[in-house]
Amino acid sequence: MYYYRYDNAEINCCYKYLMFSYNIIFWVSFTHLSPVAFSAGSQGVLMDLTQVTRVHGFDPVWLVLAVGGITFVLGFAGCVGALRENICLLKFFSGVIGLIFFLELTAAVLVVVFQSQVRAWINEFFLANIKGYRDDIDLQNLIDSVQRMNACCGAQTPQDWNQNVYFSCDENNRSREKCGVPFSCCIQDPADLVMNTQCGYDVRRNQHIYTKGCIAALEDWLPRNLYTVAIVFVVISLLQMVGIYLARNLIADIDKVKFSY
Numbered sequence: 672m673y674y675y676r677y678d679n680a681e682i683n684c685c686y687k688y689l690m691f692s693y694n695i696i697f698w699v700s701f702t703h704l705s706p707v708a709f710s711a712g713s714q715g716v717l718m719d720l721t722q723v724t725r726v727h728g729f730d731p732v733w734l735v736l737a738v739g740g741i742t743f744v745l746g747f748a749g750c751v752g753a754l755r756e757n758i759c760l761l762k763f764f765s766g767v768i769g770l771i772f773f774l775e776l777t778a779a780v781l782v783v784v785f786q787s788q789v790r791a792w793i794n795e796f797f798l799a800n801i802k803g804y805r806d807d808i809d810l811q812n813l814i815d816s817v818q819r820m821n822a823c824c825g826a827q828t829p830q831d832w833n834q835n836v837y838f839s840c841d842e843n844n845r846s847r848e849k850c851g852v853p854f855s856c857c858i859q860d861p862a863d864l865v866m867n868t869q870c871g872y873d874v875r876r877n878q879h880i881y882t883k884g885c886i887a888a889l890e891d892w893l894p895r896n897l898y899t900v901a902i903v904f905v906v907i908s909l910l911q912m913v914g915i916y917l918a919r920n921l922i923a924d925i926d927k928v929k930f931s932y
Contacts, residue, residue, distance in 0.1 A: 694749030
């Protein structure tokens with residue numbers, strides 16, 4: 672059996688140590704994600720996501736830890752594969768990064784193709800959490816943050832808050848918040864130094880509140896920040912492609928060295 676002998680067959684040290692340095696990012700990410708996840712879990716910071724997503728019995732901390740675990744494994748495979756010139760680890764690294772890139776691209780395409788379905792799902796998602804607004808303090812804080820940051824109220828209109836038993840205009844509703852909205856819907860006077868948390872009482876009758884729904888506010892936000900979103904997506908994609916490029920070139924160099932002997 673004859674093998675082709677490559678001239679100057681040697682592993683490019685530039686690719687090797689760039690690959691090593693590139694994967695340090697994964698390990699740094701893991702060391703930052705893990706303490707944050709444990710801290711958030713111990714303080715209950717992420718527990719509101721269980722209420723928001725309605726995935727009962729699921730602790731979001733495990734999701735953060737899973738992401739951290741994946742980054743650790745990828746970092747380990749990339750670093751050890753580069754230093755030890757292990758083709759199996761390098762192929763595993765490039766394959767997983769390629770799969771993640773494909774899934775991201777697929778998700779982006781599906782969102783664009785099924786815009787109406789995504790919009791309907793977000794609307795249903797928001798309405799479901801409007802109904803449970805008073806059931807969880809973390810859920811309240813999350814919805815209030817969304818409404819204040821986006822200057823919006825409700826999913827489509829402020830009338831969506833009629834679906835909450837406390838804010839409903841139903842004649843049998845004895846709540847003081849009847850026909851009202853959360854304080855985060857109120858248009859705050861710049862001169863006010865303290866937010867009036869009772870400003871939402873009965874306001875749906877006089878409309879001193881934001882009238883735009885949060886779905887419409889999100890749709891308005893995206894075109895205004897399209898370049899930012901595109902830049903973030905391109906940067907992430909380029910980083911993933913650089914990792915695949917370095918791994919594949921290092922694999923090719925290792926193969927050349929093996930076949931040269």
